[in-house]
Amino acid sequence: MDSDDRELIANQKYLVIDDFDQFRQYLRQLLRSIGANDIDIAHDGKQALEQLTHRHYDVVYCDYNLGSGKDGQQLLEEVRSKNLISELTLFIMVTVENAMDMVMGAVEFRPDDYLAKPFNKQLLRKRLLRQLQRIEKLRPLYELQQQGELEQAITLSKQLERQLPHYQTLLQRYQTEMLMKLDRVAEAISIYQQLINQRPLPWAMLGKAEAHLLQGELQLAEELLQRLLHQNPSMVAAYDLLAQIRWRQNRIGEAEGVLQEATSLSPKNVSRQERLARAALHNGHLDVALSAARAVINYATHSIHHHVSHYARLATVQTRMGDMLGARETMSQARKEFREEDNLYLKLVKATQKQSEKRHEEAIELLQQLEQEVKGRSGLDAEFMLYLADTELALERHTEGIRILEQIAENHHDDEAVLEEVKALFVKYNMREEGQRLVERIRQRIIELNNHGVAMARKGNMSGALLHFRGALEKMPDNITININTLQVVFHAEDKLQRQPQNIELVRRCLQTLQQRAPQHPKLPMLQSQLKRILKKVLPS
Template identity: 30%
Template sequence: MIPQLAKETKVLIVDDQVLAKGYMKYSLEELGFSDITYVDKAQLALERIRHQHYNLIVCSYNLKRDQDGYYLYEQLKHNNELPPSTAFIFISADTTSDIVHSIVELQPDDFLAKPFTVNDLDKRLSKVLSRKKALNGVYRYMEKRQYPKALSELEQFLAEPKNSEFYPLALKTKGDLLLASGHYEQARDFFHAILNVQTFTWAQLGLVNAYIHLDEDEQAEKLVLRLAFKPECQLAAYDLLSALQIKQKDFNAALECVLVATEISPRNIRRHKTALDLSRITHDYASQFDAAKKIVKFAKDSIHDLPENYLNVARAGIDYAMTCEDDETDRLIKQANEYVKQFKAAFPKAELHEQMKVINARLLYLQDEKENAKALLEQLEEENWETDSLEALLDKAKAFHELGWFERSANIMDKIEQRCVRDEKQGSLFMQYLQQEKKEREDIKLPPKALNNKAVELFEKGDIENALVTFRQAFTVMPKNPAIALNLLQTLSKESSNDDTHPPSHRLIKACIETIENGTLTEEQEARYHRVRGILEQVS
């Protein structure tokens, strides 16, 4: 360690283990550090960082007393409270794969596994602090979001041969700045030039990003699919791939991609929220319910721990129950009620009485207590469109629609859409879901399960034309249900055998077959499926 560098470095240690703090104090003093502050809670660290600039933060990943190191770092990054000139290093005794993946995707300046020696610490800190000091001028402009000045400073830095040891980091920073500045063509050409010399992973990821923004989707897809097989950049590749699929409106593929990434690194709340949004668009009620539960689980003791998380689980459970058989519906109602209880225990002072009335009304509807559900909704105060959350308003619209108050439901949908248009922060996926939900509820008045029952009744009466219309509506809102897919496929085969001049849609048949073969059928349904496939093969 360069003595002057250690002397100039202001250090914050975040650790709640007495022995670990003692060893860290001894190690840092051995290396010449003297300006050292210790805290044992993430909240105390946050307060210090907000009032004081630190050159180095060494944080335990495994804080026990309140939120842990993961969420402290995430909060600092989310709020732009961690300047790029500050080095942030995680230390942890736990090196299981999910912990390592979580830390790697956060991209701190380094990660040091316990136990470590003074010599280990010396090597890591010397490298990190030297990099920060060398690029300090660039970082200062980045902190002020003065990207043109940062790029100019970076060009001067790269022109100096004495800085050659830091060229890889400087080049990566240049690529990041070009993307942040929206100079996508320049960024693409820059990354190409880098890759012609050496195949840095960061340059490949940057090139994919540039391709996506330049609508060069084919090149982006080819490259990102290769990167998804590399462990060191797997998560970043999955994020870029799902972004590309969302851009192309291939929401099923995007959901599959995001769910794989959540398995690799389960603590990333943003990714679970994306999974929730995508599962709603694709009508994957099971995945929606699972994502909502994971948000509650992993958001505890973090900036994401909010009362509405619990209510969103209840809402997702209700949406799921609307599509299930009675025994499954009962199980989902119990789980929804359990999360309502957890919400009340975790946030006893939260005043969300109106939202609770809507949730309870929807639960009553599921239990065939429609009049009680209506009475509960009639108790709602005059709608306050500006203060209710969008999720609360959406839930209210669903409740009114389920109980037959279609005009009131449509009015709420309109208000939500108006707010989304005004609110630039609202995600495009929510808007996509809202517009889809709005159209479907305009076109389809019956609830999901009733659609299938009505279609079966029409089919048995021989009214194939109207049965087909109703089964298609049921499949629209329940595309993952193999029984409904089979009923629709059977109706399509019946129609095609009656009228061979209008063959059924191959895309629809393919979608039905995909749902059936990815699902589970009874023995009777399996036999019926093979008969139907035979009929369709004869008429195709």
């Protein structure tokens, strides 16, 4: 190993996570023997999360099995979701495990590398250097991505393609991902097609299918996914997209079947198990829904996904199966684990139980209480609101149910998955055409509303644009597009407008909404840095 390689290894900060002290010490010694100096250790997921929250690491070695509590997959998912690590941090999964559900689950969250025990110093050094050299060569690109400067990052990645032909395919993959985030879908499709023409790369086929899906080209997306699954039957993400297509085609029975195939391959993906539970419940396949709802609770415990809604769903399935004792036990467990303010779900389950017991007046009374609690409240997730609308419609409270569905569509007008669930509820209660009209009317109204505000801003009428978007936020506080446009108006306004306390508070609220509802949004880092810039003007150092 030459001096440059040894210096590269020496300049990194390392974190080793393993529940066995003997292996922690062994890996620390191996790393020191190849030049590493700054090495911290953690014995479980909780300690590792604490360390990753308070210190930056360049390289993380994490065992998959960490004993009780979080496993390596759950830790990786959480630190990525909370932006505790970026592309500049290597996350390397280490394990002796080789079970299919473990391997598939870990691969889905794309660790930078995967090391199977046992391994020696030579292998450790070779794999580490390969990844560190990639980071060093592509560091300017990763920094631009981290800052949310995706346009500049795309331009740079094209330049790097010519300078670093070894990384050409990887750089093209980054380009397509950034283009998709910027909604430049046609350009992404063009790159995907060029790559597929050269070689049918699974990730390129998957990305192109997703792009066609975003453009509403369901047939093209489906054909590509069927071809991909024929070549790569273990490509779980392809099943997810195919299930989305089936759902949008209102073929929810087939969507359920596709999701069952995916969960049999990779059962630990909580979001996928949730979708299976919802599909099976919609189709009346209560045994499948019960199994999936229990799997959600099992796999979500200790993870970032752990939520009261999982218990609410299981209790709902148990209620529909007539297992009232089981439903009560599930709700009792949920009350022990979650705060009182999280119990909106449990109150809704209670209303569903009253409905199942034919105690409709009591069920309606509970719904009316819930309506008052959620009135004017922001931050409620779409699943809860869909559940509430479903319960209202089941009790023939059509006006209330449709009003809630309208509110969901307003706050999620550009989220196709949520809009399809809205339309599915209209279909369930024999109102297919009314649902389609409502969704299209709201989508068009919000597009026009956004365009009007943006047009005012472009003409320099920042005060008018800000007033316009404030009014929109009062009615649709959780709409991502409206929150982003409000922020951009403030950030492009004159200093006097930016400095006003009410506008700084508005910016904070919008950023908080984005952090809660879209923590991975590509514009979020850039928008957060803009707030810091304004605060420096208001509070000079």
